[in-house]
Amino acid sequence: MPWRKHWVDPRIDADDPALLRQKLERRAYEVWISEIMLQQTRVAVVIDYWNRWMEKWPTIHELAATSGDDVLAAWRGLGYYSRATRIHNAAKLVCEDSAMKGLLPSSVDTLVAKVPGVGRYTAGAISAIVFGKAAPMVDGNVLRVLSRQLGLLGDVKTDKSVIDLLWAAADSLAKAVAEDSCDGEISSTTEEQISDRPGRWGQALMELGSTICTPKPDCEACPISTSCRAYGEGLQLASTRGLAPKDIQTTLNPNPLPDIEDSCDFCKPFEEVAQNGGDEDAEIVPISKKTNASRSKARPRLQRQATLSAFFTQSNESKETPDSVPTELTPAGLATIVNHAKKFPVKVVKKAVKEQETLVCAIRRSDDRYVIHRRPPKGLLAGLWEFPSWIIPEDCENTETAYKRAAELHASAVLDPTLKLQSLTHPKLKYVSKLGSVPWLFSHLKLTMHVFLFEIKCSKNEFDTLPSTDDRWSDSIETESMGTGMRKCWDLVREVNGD
Ligand code: SF4
Structure with a gap:
């Protein structure tokens, strides 16, 4: 595992505080990122992501200076996207904080209190592995x-x-x-005595449990x-x-x-x-x-x-x-x-996995741009972009005709939100076809996404500004921060386009 490295022994660089601080800052950042990535994700998957992440943002300062969309793009495929947003927000906070200035705290209590998204497990790992404290993980x-x-x-x-x-x-x-x-032998230690032993021992116990x-x-x-x-x-x-x-x-x-x-x-x-x-x-x-x-x-x-x-x-x-x-x-x-x-x-x-169906509306303009919508900052796929989607309520009629009509109304509402209330479709919106259904499984949710394609016949610059600030046009879906399931929906659209 690339994040497993020798302990930074402060005695070795005791006469060069700046170098010691730099080393600790880097190690704390590396361990922190690895621990967050490893939550809910297998080691074999995390290794590549961690390596690419460290290549892109070798220090916490570089991470703090990047854009949220870049962070989400780097996280694509790891799942639980709110982790990426929390890491990014926390990196900015740690760098801007006058006491931390980019260096994560060494004590469990301070880590939990000051760094968003760090719970007692991650705090214990950072405290023990990086700072050599007797903290459980x-x-x-x-x-x-x-x-x-x-x-x-x-x-x-x-x-x-x-x-x-x-x-x-x-x-x-x-x-x-x-x-x-x-x-x-038992040595006469104080609370503050530090060594590599707690970190090594904690990691060994975790390893024993996983192997x-x-x-x-x-x-x-x-x-x-x-x-x-x-x-x-x-x-x-x-x-x-x-x-x-x-x-x-x-x-x-x-x-x-x-x-x-x-x-x-x-x-x-x-x-x-x-x-x-x-x-x-x-x-x-x-x-x-x-x-x-x-x-x-x-x-x-x-x-x-x-x-x-x-x-x-x-x-x-x-x-x-x-x-x-x-x-x-x-x-x-x-x-x-x-x-x-x-x-x-x-x-x-285990609780039964909830089942849900959504209508996914790919709305294409004559200039080959598509409407994309940003998901809420919290919850499932937090902050990611998607084609405008609508969760089908349980009492909705379960027929192709009903789904098509509901998709038309949702797509129309993207252009003019007042239309949905009146059950009207937008005159410039043209239904093309239903492209298929994409099943997608989350740990707690079995999702089926029904994908519909629409076209808008409009003059140049018409609809450039969309009513919702969470919607915008994209001429490069490939590079947008989308979840893997939504990319499967995009694959259906590309097939129809002959790409
Ligand atoms: S249950 Fe078996 S594998 Fe687990 S700690 Fe005990 S002896 Fe070891």
């Missing part, structure tokens, strides 16, 4: 890893108390990591399985089924989790289907509750996770863990562990 992958490491059966997407607890755990871990000197501790984890390859509670519980399950060799059982779990009376009220209950063997996914009850589980063999019931005290009250001897993951586990035993780990975190039922 918790993305979706880290939430999953930590929920498994702690055996916390909760909803890490929407349950604030669960999310806060995992952030607090990550914060403690980041501080502990920062205090570890390289030789493994090994994925929704379907590869526990056999995991370097931290010995501290993983989900792994330990899965191993105990395998052990009760005779799927783990005896020596492994005694090595990993000299003392099985103690039975505890109080179950965890913080975790969600496991859904257990009490059956005798067979279904791996069914038997997800913690071992400490296996006696209770065996009492109910026929009907589905809920079982609670044991509290973490079960871990912390084990004897020192029982806390000792082997240096490496045992390899002698049978495939069935490993599958038992993986199936148990997969239960963490709690699965959230």
